Amino acid sequence: MTAARSALSAGRFDQAIERATDAAVEARPIGDQATEVAALNLVGRAQRNLARYDDALAAHDQAERLARAAGHRAGVAEALRGQGDVHERRKDHEKAIALYRDALAALRLPEDWREAAATLYQIGDIQVVAGHFDQALDSYGTA
Numbered sequence: 001m002t003a004a005r006s007a008l009s010a011g012r013f014d015q016a017i018e019r020a021t022d023a024a025v026e027a028r029p030i031g032d033q034a035t036e037v038a039a040l041n042l043v044g045r046a047q048r049n050l051a052r053y054d055d056a057l058a059a060h061d062q063a064e065r066l067a068r069a070a071g072h073r074a075g076v077a078e079a080l081r082g083q084g085d086v087h088e089r090r091k092d093h094e095k096a097i098a099l100y101r102d103a104l105a106a107l108r109l110p111e112d113w114r115e116a117a118a119t120l121y122q123i124g125d126i127q128v129v130a131g132h133f134d135q136a137l138d139s140y141g142t143a
Contacts, residue, residue, distance in 0.1 A: 001035060004042050008049075016046040037067045037075035044082045053086045060086070077106040077115060081122070093130035097123055117143040 004019035024039035040063035047056035060082035067075030084099035100123045107116050124139035 001039060001042070004039065008042060008046055011049075013046040013049050017043050020046065033066060033070040034072060034075065037063045037070070037072055037079070040066065041075065041078045041082055044079070044086075048082070048086055048089065051089075053090060056086050057083060073106050073108055074112065074115070077103040077112070077119070080106060081119060084122070088126055093126050096126050097130070100126070 001020070001023045004016050004023055007013070007016035007019055020039040020042040024036045024043070027033070027035040027039065040059050044056045044059035044063065047053075047059055060079045064076055064079035064083070067073075067079060080099050080103035084096045084103065087093075087096040087099060100119055104116055104119045104123075107119070109116060120139050120143035124136040124143070127133070127136035127139060
């Protein structure tokens with residue numbers, strides 16, 4: 001996973017996809033679901049950066065299903081936020097907001113407070129773009 005993260009950070013998105021896919025395949029037979037979920041979410045992020053939105057949604061959806069089955073709440077939240085990012089980029093603001101709210105519900109407070117605050121800020125940002133200013137203020141204030 002380190003090589004996949006490094007490639008993603010360096011903007012080498014196709015290489016990140018290849019490395020993360022390899023990590024997911026290696027994690028599956030040994031039952032390392034946390035690594036598999038993280039790898040699939042990384043594939044989704046890289047696909048998003050390449051504007052391959054259908055592929056990004058497929059990777060995040062697979063990560064979400066696996067994370068739910070494993071009871072991995074943080075992985076579920078990350079997958080839902082990734083799906084929300086895709087819908088935000090597609091200008092489907094209401095769907096993006098709904099997915100971010102689902103991600104927020106998947107988090108465990110107070111342990112995940114940083115992720116919750118970041119998710120609330122993201123919801124607020126989308127609400128501003130969608131013209132829901134009062135709701136955005138509420139989201140920012142809750143964060």
